[in-house]
Amino acid sequence: MNRLRLGGVGGFIVRRLLLGVLVLVLVSVLVFLATQALPGDPARAILGRNATPESLAALRRQLHLDQPVINQYWTWVTGLLHGNLGVSLAAQEPISKLLGPRLVNSGVLVLLAAVLSIPLSVAIGAWAALKREKVFDTASSNLLLLLAALPEFVVALVLVIVFATTVLHVLPAISTVPPGSQPWDNWEALVLPVLTLVIAVAPYVARVMRASMIEVLESDYVEMARLKGLTERTVLLRHALPNALGPVFQVIALNLAYLAGGIIIIEYVFNYSGVGGAIQDAVLNHDLPVVQALAMLIATVYVVLNLLADVATILVTPRLRTRL
């Protein structure tokens, strides 16, 4: 495609950036066309059956529905670029105002899950690689394999049954965030949703970390470092670990992007007022502007995370830089 003659890390970043923008433009076309395919008239859906033709026409004009499809798309996309996500059909409020607090709530969940699961899973993976084919490795690999196979709502409900409703009664089973309060006001309610997300993400990161670390530990430069007489601690922390992290960034980015989708279900399980709940409400109410806005938001998160992961991988893996 656009093989620009740009060398070095800077050129690579510019190329990836252009590719990311291209993907987002194509996603926006896809999302827009998909919602255009909807049978029925949004103006009538809002005003109901008894609306007069004049009020219908006025609302269509207000929603730009009387314009050609290309113009409608253009209005929508330029609005998005200016931070104007549109107006919710169900709530009759600007979507950005509707989603703002929910974005914060979901962001808190994802951030906490990332901060806890990434070091944990990197440590588990690295330790398993060091103790290859010993008890810890075998046990953790098998356990992580089974956990990775479980759907996240199954994990969530098992945690609820164990810690909240049936076996123990130590944590709340639902985690509502009342309007006006912040998620961290009631930290107990965050424990189970965050734990679910950690269990959903950690297995993948740990498995890739283990494989990557094993490869690095078998490499010539680690053997060289050992032969030089460096302490095992220096060999591991300065030579092995940084080199093993390269592939892990990719998986972390993929999993954080996956979390953006996974929280839809987790938030539903715990009745948590985040983006996931907004998506579900919008789907059930046929509130298409909200569905469009959220789809674009999540796609943007995905593209940005992948971009960051690619750049991070290039930066920690010097041998890849020479190929650019």
Place this chain on the structure above:
Amino acid sequence: MSETSVAFADVEAVPTPVRGANLLRRSMRLWRTRIGVALVGLIVLISIIGPYIAPYGPSTPVGVPNANPGGKAVLGTDYLGQDVLSRTLYGGRSILVMAVLATALGLIAGGAIGLVAAYSRNALDDTLMRGMDVLLALPQIMLALVAVAIIGPRTWVIVAAIALTTVPRIARVARGAAQPVVERDFIACSEAMGVPRWRIVGGELLPNTLGPLMVEASLRMTYNIAVVAALAFLGLAPDPNGANWGTMITENQIVLPVQPWGTLAPIIAIALLTMGTGLIGDGIARTAAGIDRARGEE
């Protein structure tokens, strides 16, 4: 994304192709594969014969709501007084059928796109894979939700949406596995002999990429079961009150403190099924990797 997979292709070992049937047979030597097959077999068997051996119909009221196990209902009754055991025996069929259909469709379309992209080595490759990137930018559950929001929770919509999300993931693996094969001499040889392109893709490329494709397909199967069940759990099953494990969980979650079995029985069924497919996938992956290693040492 594809930019980095290209960068990594040089670093990582080129996977050696393995014939499909042979791979499956060899993977059955591993205990994890056997356990996985046993778990999946059990759940599939329950889903097939369950409706015939269920003591009650899926929506027959058999007693007071939320009754504990015992008496007429072995696992108790649910929030409407229906038999939990009977609903569990009925509830697997639609999930399994939708997940298998979606995975099969995604595998066929994704495999075809990936192999054609790898074989073409030109602008078609770039175009196809950019299209795949677009589909990848939406999480599986999000794309399924958008489709259901627009058309409604019909069986074909859910199957098509999940198949569509499976396509790019399979296509990337197929392309990655086929790229080193395309460069090999027997492909050039077939071209020189005038073998039609579609026969080269189907008869030469496909058999040589079956190993990675089967590993990815089993992984996708695990995910697709989860997405189908999750949609039902979100209240988006084709039949909103039907016996479906996802629907059962969402209906009975609220009465967990009183009667856990209405939630627990379908949870256990889904967990056994996805752990089974996960174990089978891991068994196939390990076998494929083991065969590669053995060949490398020869």
